[in-house]
Amino acid sequence: MDNLLMEIIERNRNLVRNGKVADYIPALGKANPEDIGVCVADLEGNIYKAGKYNKKFTIQSISKVIGLMLALIDNGQDRVFEKVGYEGTDEPFNTLYKLDLPHVFKPANPMINSGAIITTSLVKGNGEEKFERILALIRKIADNPSIDYNHEVYMSEKSTGHKNRAMGYMMKSMGLINGDVESILDCYFKQCSIEVDAVDLSKIGAFIANNCKGLDAYGKIDREKLTSILVGIMSTCGMYNFSSRYAVEVGIPSKSGVGGGIMGVVKSKMGIGVYGPALDENGNSSVGYGIMKDLSRELKLNLF
Numbered sequence: 666m667d668n669l670l671m672e673i674i675e676r677n678r679n680l681v682r683n684g685k686v687a688d689y690i691p692a693l694g695k696a697n698p699e700d701i702g703v704c705v706a707d708l709e710g711n712i713y714k715a716g717k718y719n720k721k722f723t724i725q726s727i728s729k730v731i732g733l734m735l736a737l738i739d740n741g742q743d744r745v746f747e748k749v750g751y752e753g754t755d756e757p758f759n760t761l762y763k764l765d766l767p768h769v770f771k772p773a774n775p776m777i778n779s780g781a782i783i784t785t786s787l788v789k790g791n792g793e794e795k796f797e798r799i800l801a802l803i804r805k806i807a808d809n810p811s812i813d814y815n816h817e818v819y820m821s822e823k824s825t826g827h828k829n830r831a832m833g834y835m836m837k838s839m840g841l842i843n844g845d846v847e848s849i850l851d852c853y854f855k856q857c858s859i860e861v862d863a864v865d866l867s868k869i870g871a872f873i874a875n876n877c878k879g880l881d882a883y884g885k886i887d888r889e890k891l892t893s894i895l896v897g898i899m900s901t902c903g904m905y906n907f908s909s910r911y912a913v914e915v916g917i918p919s920k921s922g923v924g925g926g927i928m929g930v931v932k933s934k935m936g937i938g939v940y941g942p943a944l945d946e947n948g949n950s951s952v953g954y955g956i957m958k959d960l961s962r963e964l965k966l967n968l969f
């Protein structure tokens with residue numbers, strides 16, 4: 666299996682040229698596009714890996730899955746989806762303008778920035794406590810207590826994230842956000858700056874694939890429902906405005922981040938973590954997409 670993963674990396678390495686490392690968050694621009702890693706964690710506890718699987722990068726939008734998870738545990742399904750929708754969108758992840766349309770009352774889904782700012786706002790905790798709870802949950806489900814956030818990336822996001830700030834205040838004016846917008850954004854920027862590697866992502870994916878089994882408590886939701894919401898939303902919205910094409914070509918519920926990571930969840934089978942920081946025009950890892958496509962074909966994982 667490790668050999669197959671290495672072969673798949675090499676087969677897709679040329680896709681680096683189709684992408685570009687994100688630099689709208691200046692600190693992300695330092696990543697090396699040639700660093701490519703992959704890891705598969707199955708539900709029996711086996712870990713298969715190849716390439717730069719232990720290269721650290723920031724989790725970015727993949728944290729939206731964990732934000733949604735904790736918001737659901739804290740509030741239950743109905744309260745969360747009063748403030749954010751279930752539906753996919755053909756707008757990019759940082760879209761803002763639809764929030765100002767007369768018939769739009771909430772962000773389309775929790776995987777775009779506006780929707781994720783809502784789920785972060787719904788995570789219980791005052792000030793730092795909100796972030797500490799998100800970090801603790803990631804450490805727990807990745808089974809890695811050393812996971813932490815990257816201060817430089819956090820500061821870089823905080824000082825340049827004006828559009829996210831605009832969304833936060835817009836949604837406050839729409840009555841969707843309770844509490845202090847700046848402190849919610851601060852938590853959002855920090856959660857995006859949490860550093861992981863491909864192994865961590867595969868383990869988080871495996872946790873979800875195993876019906877989210879292993880938490881001490883599930884608060885206002887049961888874990889079967891929690892899992893189907895996470896997996897359903899990842900399949901329809903996880904790759905932003907590329908989600909449907911991705912479903913056709915890969916067919917694995919996945920979430921990407923502009924740090925270059927993709928996390929895949931194959932229910933009852935495995936979690937997958939891929940890293941490749943060069944991004945395509947939708948903000949998804951260009952090599953990561955190729956690797957997921959090949960993995961899906963070779964291991965017959967396409968759900969559809």
Ligand SMILES: NC(=O)CC[C@H](N)C(=O)O
Pocket residue numbers: 724725726727758759778822829857921922923924948
């Ligand atoms: N797509 C992403 O990974 C976006 C996350 C990034 N922190 C942002 O808010 O722009």
